[in-house]
């Protein structure tokens with residue numbers, strides 16, 4: 001029975017806002033500082049960037065809000081290597097060689113993320129999961145069968161499951177699906193906080209609230225002007241501003257969309273298989289489902305092509321009803337009592353790939369922008385690609401993410 005109760009519903013508040021362990025030491029920017037790298041944005045992208053760079057560079061991280069309060073706190077954190085566009089469709093758009101490279105790089109990034117969390121002993125509810133991609137109105141049974149073949153040919157761990165197998169193993173009424181290894185889920189806010197604290201322990205300083213206004217490049221470096229009147233002088237500046245694109249930065253093909261999510265109360269009775277798996281649909285708009293470590297069901301999707309729709313409380317209630325109805329249609333025996341419901345903005349691009357790289361000829365100002373639904377995977381890739389550029393090395397896949 002997918003009945004729903006709304007007692008004490010925390011409307012507009014993300015589940016992770018109540019996570020423990022979100023503290024990050026911050027300070028005001030009281031006087032001018034000089035560092036190797038200034039990172040603008042203390043979300044998950046800025047956190048991976050700071051963590052990766054802090055080993056060899058002096059760092060200032062600045063945010064106009066407290067850390068983590070951009071889209072990171074709203075993320076449902078399905079940590080996937082599957083790009084928003086299936087491999088067969090990405091191949092049509094950018095060619096087979098690059099599409100396979102993009103998929104393999106994402107696969108590696110999710111593995112790297114899990115390794116970093118384990119090495120650094122970051123407590124963030126990280127759990128390796130399988131991913132089940134269900135046939136829907138955008139890609140049906142035949143397309144998904146071809147998709148699974150293309151992925152296997154690329155060396156990726158995906159298998160096609162026919163409708164009868166989906167019914168028999170999971171009780172799901174769909175014509176087909178692709179089951180893949182190598183994904184994970186976690187708490188994105190605790191992950192980002194843990195990375196920022198590790199960077200701070202190596203000497204990185206987090207300044208908040210400080211807004212970056214402009215980056216002025218000269219032959220010796222960059223001067224970052226801020227709203228508090230003091231400046232940061234750096235050899236390199238990296239904008240990790242999520243979906244609040246820095247002024248003057250070109251964003252060809254990137255669009256801001258709104259998306260919705262909700263979480264049940266903890267310790268719900270859920271089919272055992274769903275604890276090991278994240279589920280998403282090849283539909284537009286789509287539904288996705290994952291479990292949290294404390295037994296909550298997290299459900300999201302219903303994306304809309306609007307940068308502001310996520311701010312509308314009435315729409316949040318309507319979207320929750322739609323998500324509940326879709327969940328009930330997919331899993332009629334699961335009881336979902338909504339505890340948290342929230343919404344946020346994220347970015348889409350024509351290829352599902354982000355833009356990562358230098359944004360001017362100096363090579364000193366970099367940006368991380370235009371993420372798709374698996375933005376956190378791209379935060380890892382961005383830290384690797386830009387980290388290499390700052391060290392003066394070349395990342396073999398950097399060209400994939402150039403605008």
Ligand SMILES: Cc1cc2nc3c(=O)[nH]c(=O)nc-3n(C[C@H](O)[C@H](O)[C@H](O)COP(=O)(O)OP(=O)(O)OC[C@H]3O[C@@H](n4cnc5c(N)ncnc54)[C@H](O)[C@@H]3O)c2cc1C
Pocket residue numbers: 040041042043044045046047062063064065066067068069070071072073074075076077078079080210211212213240241242243244246259260261300342343344345346371372373374375376377379
């Ligand atoms: C509801 C929802 C569900 C999602 N689900 C998933 C998912 O399942 N899997 C996944 O991988 N991704 C998901 N995403 C996307 C993912 O959350 C984002 O890709 C990720 O959080 C982006 O992190 P970020 O650090 O780049 O941006 P943010 O977290 O937005 O951080 C950017 C920071 O920059 C600061 N800032 C901006 N401009 C300035 C400035 N001029 N000066 C100073 N500071 C500035 C902001 O205050 C902010 O703190 C989801 C997003 C939403 C909203």
